[in-house]
Amino acid sequence: MDKHGFLYVCNREFHEVRRWKMGEYNNEGIVVAGGNGQGDQLNQLKNPTFIFVDEDQSVYVSDQINRRVMKWRKDAKEGTIVAEGNRQGENLNQLSEFTGVIVDDLGQIYVADFENDRIMRLCEGKEEGEIVAGGNRRGDRPFELNGPTDLSFDDEGNLYVVDFRNQRIQKFETTL
Structure with missing residues (x-):
């Protein structure tokens, strides 16, 4: 809405x-x-x-x-x-079954990269993105994700991620 x-x-x-x-x-x-x-x-x-x-x-x-x-x-x-996503893969210029998408106040695009267990930040016109959450390996520790599906920001710029396979919401502090 x-x-x-x-x-x-x-x-x-x-x-x-x-x-x-x-x-x-x-x-x-x-x-x-x-x-x-x-x-x-x-x-x-x-x-x-x-x-x-x-x-x-x-x-x-x-x-x-x-x-x-x-x-x-x-x-x-x-x-x-x-x-x-280019060809499906895990390089910084590739995505694998991405789902959730959100855009910050600077126009940076954040994508939940489901199969790569990471959140990517992409900028329009740039060939590669950067990992802002997860991406270490699939897991259930605080810095790991397992099938992220959706994401949202709060008023302070913290990123909330629906970590589907871990059945939890993860909070990551970000700098917008």
Whole structure:
């Protein structure tokens, strides 16, 4: 949900993200990302899983099967690729089944890299990201993750990670 009272929902079956105004009923909402069938073109998504909406109502979509994060500016007909997984792997320019996505106030993109058990920070236009949490090895110690799926920031910039296979929420202090 954004600060203007709009609710955003990923529809994986139709490969789209729709937006509704809270309090308005009996409408279908409007497509704000994808909605042109499944695919890898800039106006398409393939299995969108997680979304983040910034202050300008730009929608960031974790486009899981295409292994990319797409940014759809408000009222755009197509998105731009802001992060790519390249070939599946564990190098700093690769992601493996990424899920959750969030963007900080500086425009840095944070992605939950599920199979690599890490959180990556990516900057639009840069070829490599950096590991900000996990990535040591799969585990259950305080500095390890096991299948992170989603993430969020608090007002002080701390990063909270849903550590799925460990059935816990991990808190990491970050510098924004």
